[in-house]
Amino acid sequence: MTSGISKKIKEIRFSLLSPEEIRRMSQVKIITADTYDDDGYPIEKGLMDLHLGVIEPGLRCATCGGKVDECPGHFGHIELAMPVVHIEFIKEIKRFLDATCKVCGRIKLTDEEIKAYKPRMYELMHSKADVELLEINIKKITDEAASRTICPHCDAQQTKIILDKPTTFREEGIKVTPKEIRERLERIPDEDLLLFGMDEKVARPEWMVLTVLPVPPINVRPTITLATGERSEDDLTHKLVDIIRISQRLRESRDNGSPQLIIEDLWDLLQFHVTTYYDNQTAGIPPARHRSGRALKTLVQRLKGKEGRFRSNLSGKRVNFSSRTVISPEPFLSVNDVGVPEVVARELTVPVSVTSFNIDKVRELVKRGPSPRDESGRYIPGVNYIVRPDSRRIKITDENAEINSERIDVGWTIERQLMEGDIVLFNRQPSLHRMSMMGHTVRILSDRTFRFNLAVCTPYNADFDGDEMNLHVLQNEEARAEARIIMKVEEQMLSPRFGGPIIGGIHDHITAMFLLTHRNPRFTEEDTINMISYVDVDHLPDPEIIDGKKYYRGRDIFSLILPEGFNARFSSKLCAGSEGKCPYEDRVEDKEVYIRSGKLLTGTIDEAAISPFSGVIIEKIFKKYGPSVASTFVDRMTRLAIGVLNVIGFTTGIHDYDIPEDAVSSIRSVSKEAVAKINKLIENYQAGLLEPLPGRSVDETLEIEILGVTGEVRDQSGKIASAHLGLNNPSVIMARSGARAKMLNISEVAGMVGQQSVRGGRINRGYTGRTLSHFEKGDIGAEARGFVQSSYKNGLNPLEYFLHSIGGREGLVDTAVRTSRSGYMQRRLINAFENLKIDEKRRVVDTSGSIIQFSYGEDGIDPAKSDKGRAVDVDYTIFDEVGESS
Amino acid sequence: MARFNVLNHELVPEHQILSKKDEQKVLKELGIRKDLLPKISKNDPAIRALEELNGPIAEGTVIRIIRKSPTAGVSVYYRMVSGSEVIK
Numbered sequence: 001m002t003s004g005i006s007k008k009i010k011e012i013r014f015s016l017l018s019p020e021e022i023r024r025m026s027q028v029k030i031i032t033a034d035t036y037d038d039d040g041y042p043i044e045k046g047l048m049d050l051h052l053g054v055i056e057p058g059l060r061c062a063t064c065g066g067k068v069d070e071c072p073g074h075f076g077h078i079e080l081a082m083p084v085v086h087i088e089f090i091k092e093i094k095r096f097l098d099a100t101c102k103v104c105g106r107i108k109l110t111d112e113e114i115k116a117y118k119p120r121m122y123e124l125m126h127s128k129a130d131v132e133l134l135e136i137n138i139k140k141i142t143d144e145a146a147s148r149t150i151c152p153h154c155d156a157q158q159t160k161i162i163l164d165k166p167t168t169f170r171e172e173g174i175k176v177t178p179k180e181i182r183e184r185l186e187r188i189p190d191e192d193l194l195l196f197g198m199d200e201k202v203a204r205p206e207w208m209v210l211t212v213l214p215v216p217p218i219n220v221r222p223t224i225t226l227a228t229g230e231r232s233e234d235d236l237t238h239k240l241v242d243i244i245r246i247s248q249r250l251r252e253s254r255d256n257g258s259p260q261l262i263i264e265d266l267w268d269l270l271q272f273h274v275t276t277y278y279d280n281q282t283a284g285i286p287p288a289r290h291r292s293g294r295a296l297k298t299l300v301q302r303l304k305g306k307e308g309r310f311r312s313n314l315s316g317k318r319v320n321f322s323s324r325t326v327i328s329p330e331p332f333l334s335v336n337d338v339g340v341p342e343v344v345a346r347e348l349t350v351p352v353s354v355t356s357f358n359i360d361k362v363r364e365l366v367k368r369g370p371s372p373r374d375e376s377g378r379y380i381p382g383v384n385y386i387v388r389p390d391s392r393r394i395k396i397t398d399e400n401a402e403i404n405s406e407r408i409d410v411g412w413t414i415e416r417q418l419m420e421g422d423i424v425l426f427n428r429q430p431s432l433h434r435m436s437m438m439g440h441t442v443r444i445l446s447d448r449t450f451r452f453n454l455a456v457c458t459p460y461n462a463d464f465d466g467d468e469m470n471l472h473v474l475q476n477e478e479a480r481a482e483a484r485i486i487m488k489v490e491e492q493m494l495s496p497r498f499g500g501p502i503i504g505g506i507h508d509h510i511t512a513m514f515l516l517t518h519r520n521p522r523f524t525e526e527d528t529i530n531m532i533s534y535v536d537v538d539h540l541p542d543p544e545i546i547d548g549k550k551y552y553r554g555r556d557i558f559s560l561i562l563p564e565g566f567n568a569r570f571s572s573k574l575c576a577g578s579e580g581k582c583p584y585e586d587r588v589e590d591k592e593v594y595i596r597s598g599k600l601l602t603g604t605i606d607e608a609a610i611s612p613f614s615g616v617i618i619e620k621i622f623k624k625y626g627p628s629v630a631s632t633f634v635d636r637m638t639r640l641a642i643g644v645l646n647v648i649g650f651t652t653g654i655h656d657y658d659i660p661e662d663a664v665s666s667i668r669s670v671s672k673e674a675v676a677k678i679n680k681l682i683e684n685y686q687a688g689l690l691e692p693l694p695g696r697s698v699d700e701t702l703e704i705e706i707l708g709v710t711g712e713v714r715d716q717s718g719k720i721a722s723a724h725l726g727l728n729n730p731s732v733i734m735a736r737s738g739a740r741a742k743m744l745n746i747s748e749v750a751g752m753v754g755q756q757s758v759r760g761g762r763i764n765r766g767y768t769g770r771t772l773s774h775f776e777k778g779d780i781g782a783e784a785r786g787f788v789q790s791s792y793k794n795g796l797n798p799l800e801y802f803l804h805s806i807g808g809r810e811g812l813v814d815t816a817v818r819t820s821r822s823g824y825m826q827r828r829l830i831n832a833f834e835n836l837k838i839d840e841k842r843r844v845v846d847t848s849g850s851i852i853q854f855s856y857g858e859d860g861i862d863p864a865k866s867d868k869g870r871a872v873d874v875d876y877t878i879f880d881e882v883g884e885s886s
Numbered sequence: 887m888a889r890f891n892v893l894n895h896e897l898v899p900e901h902q903i904l905s906k907k908d909e910q911k912v913l914k915e916l917g918i919r920k921d922l923l924p925k926i927s928k929n930d931p932a933i934r935a936l937e938e939l940n941g942p943i944a945e946g947t948v949i950r951i952i953r954k955s956p957t958a959g960v961s962v963y964y965r966m967v968s969g970s971e972v973i974k
Contacts, residue, residue, distance in 0.1 A: 845922075851922055851924055852920065854963060854964070869957070
């Protein structure tokens with residue numbers, strides 16, 4: 001495929017095959033329904049005649065003399081004993097019969113009308129006009145002609161023709177045979193065809209009634225030889241056999257003067273077979289079946305639908321050297337790695353060209369055979385195939401490995417099994433952004449799942465509730481180099497969406513780092529070594545000696561994994577979101593993270609420091625030290641997190657939400673107060689005393705006021721609950737460190753669930769004037785509109801539960817609607833932008849070189865390399881270089 | 887004449903007609919042919935307003951548009967006046 005004649009398609013024209021043309025392109029007239037003789041040799045003038053092409057190695061085509069892969073196959077033909085209609089043209093045949101005179105064959109329009117319509121039709125046929133427009137015109141003209149009951153040309157009285165589906169035409173109840181139909185269509189003069197949208201140069205209406213049937217080459221309907229040596233014919237061949245048999249019987253019956261009834265039966269049978277040969281799912285016809293009862297797959301079935309030629313083979317692309325399986329987490333892998341099961345690694349291969357430099361190694365590799373293991377029984381790569389310079393492939397087995405390793409020479413290629421360190425592409429659908437497909441290095445593991453570091457869940461949007469992912473093995477050096485340099489996970493750590501990290505610690509990693517650094521706890525030497533043993537760090541921090549025992553501080557342990565010379569300063573997430581004075585953290589010690597020369601001096605490491613989307617430390621390390629240092633930091637951080645949690649221990653459960661009796665009662669009184677307040681509001685409203693807010697009606701004002709009250713109670717109950725739940729509470733630790741959930745969720749469990757809403761308002765649907773039949777009509781009180789006073793822990797009463805479900809469903813519906821809409825929008829955007837590129841002057845240009853934007857994003861900044869959209873973070877750079885200043 | 891002038895609206899960026907000399911300079915700076923510039927219809931309200939002020943504008947004239955940009959502060963854009971009704 002190096003060169004060839006390139007031509008541009010100017011136009012495509014559809015036409016009908018004429019019987020002459022079918023005969024002309026045919027290499028052989030098929031007269032016998034047999035395929036092979038007893039020796040398995042194709043019978044002459046049978047359906048497998050050698051003139052139709054070859055599919056068996058060793059034989060040569062009788063038409064072109066080509067061998068198996070050289071001969072493209074050739075058509076044959078069957079002369080049908082009697083004409084039959086072509087099922088795919090039924091509609092058109094009906095239109096012709098309806099619109100033309102049964103006697104003279106002219107279109108039933110006056111000469112004036114014909115003269116008026118012709119130029120318009122000519123124009124539509126010969127311009128690039130919309131096909132739909134053409135069809136509308138044809139329908140208009142032919143409908144007009146069909147409505148005439150007397151021919152304007154010969155004054156003959158017309159009769160109505162009814163299509164008795166699928167293939168029978170009736171005229172006043174009497175069947176019109178295909179032969180008659182064909183005769184009528186023949187009478188239509190060429191000049192009138194234009195008005196039917198037919199070009200007389202390439203098509204005649206009578207060609208829609210078949211007298212000759214083309215027989216496709218055997219390449220289209222190959223014989224399958226089963227392992228038992230039994231031959232199995234293609235569905236199309238089966239159908240063609242039926243057609244020839246019936247055609248023969250029909251010819252014999254006709255020639256020896258059988259009764260008309262028998263002939264007609266056979267004719268109908270022939271029509272059935274030809275119809276199902278084209279489309280075996282024609283409405284009104286039972287599908288032709290295989291002996292086993294399976295419906296045959298005939299021509300239309302090959303093309304149509306999702307599994308048809310178009311959608312499956314032409315629009316759809318499939319690849320080799322790929323694999324798919326369930327994913328599971330493996331915290332001891334680097335973010336750059338992917339754990340590949342041995343079974344997968346044995347199957348997937350990388351081509352290695354044999355050169356004078358590697359021939360000895362390659363011979364050694366081939367000698368191992370297809371399933372080698374080292375002395376200790378561990379996986380080592382073998383070779384599945386070797387490819388000769390003439391691209392013949394030889395499968396390597398344990399038996400032939402030794403001999404084949406000798407045969408290999410420079411210029412051969414071997415297909416080596418996957419080994420540790422190979423680069424592969426790893427992907428999870430839907431692939432919504434470029435981080436959905438990243439380059440990983442292979443680690444061979446046991447079992448049957450793909451495994452990876454939890455920090456990579458975020459870019460793939462993966463979890464482990466049964467998700468599957470795909471893996472692709474790259475097949476050439478160029479692709480591997482590209483994957484290593486631009487697709488590797490560590491290269492993709494910053495998202496082009498917001499210029500911040502997309503890879504970072506999640507859930508337990510954040511909890512662990514929080515526990516390690518908050519209030520800077522002391523750990524014994526034993527615990528410290530235990531934690532550090534999870535990380536490739538070979539020294540301990542400076543100890544604190546108390547009573548002759550060595551102790552280590554959490555922040556010093558964390559500092560071990562920071563790169564040397566790293567500086568950062570920012571606020572922990574701890575107090576974010578709390579209004580006014582933060583109840584716990586008035587201590588700068590805990591709140592303000594201060595890292596100087598790779599030492600964490602103050603502050604708590606939490607979501608703001610290490611999480612995807614916001615992790616300042618990850619972002620700054622990446623920007624200052626580059627991808628490999630940043631990925632090493634994430635590797636160590638995630639491992640250290642496991643170590644820390646293994647030492648400290650961390651458990652959450654329902655008892656996290658136990659609050660003292662007096663707290664419960666004060667929450668209850670707060671909610672009672674709220675209900676009272678709401679009732680008061682409603683009273684005022686009903687008395688007409690409610691003052692409307694500016695720009696609002698009284699009704700709206702009431703709803704807003706009530707929502708205000710319910711919001712207030714929820715906050716209050718949350719405050720009461722959290723006043724009793726301190727930072728020694730695991731759930732609170734998770735919420736405040738940003739590992740999982742919000743304080744709001746905790747107050748929902750411990751305190752009160754609060755007002756349920758649909759579309760931003762209180763629940764107001766169901767029966768007329770009420771949400772449930774348990775309320776009176778017109779009740780707009782708190783309970784009737786979805787104010788849930790219970791907590792999740794104590795449980796909701798049935799009414800609350802029902803209303804809560806209404807509110808909960810809204811969220812589900814919203815996500816379902818949103819994903820489909822945004823997905824479609826994204827698709828349109830991608831299609832609009834796919835052929836734009838940034839040139840060397842940072843301009844956005846299209847393929848013709850036209851300028852779209854004079855500087856990308858108007859500022860020429862690559863968001864993936866930017867600092868949250870800005871070119872440089874001046875404050876940080878000064879802080880980093882100069883130290884304390886502002 | 888108290889007719890509304892779109893160019894004075896705060897949401898309409900500044901449009902300037904480039905002289906032939908400036909045009910050559912700009913094209914040389916960009917290193918492209920004129921027809922690769924983005925287009926602006928001669929029926930565009932901004933072009934009509936400019937015509938009202940400065941007399942007819944020929945097709946092929948280059949217009950400099952100075953816009954406020956959320957990313958770059960100020961961004962300069964060039965468009966070539968095109969005769970066609972609809973711009974692809």
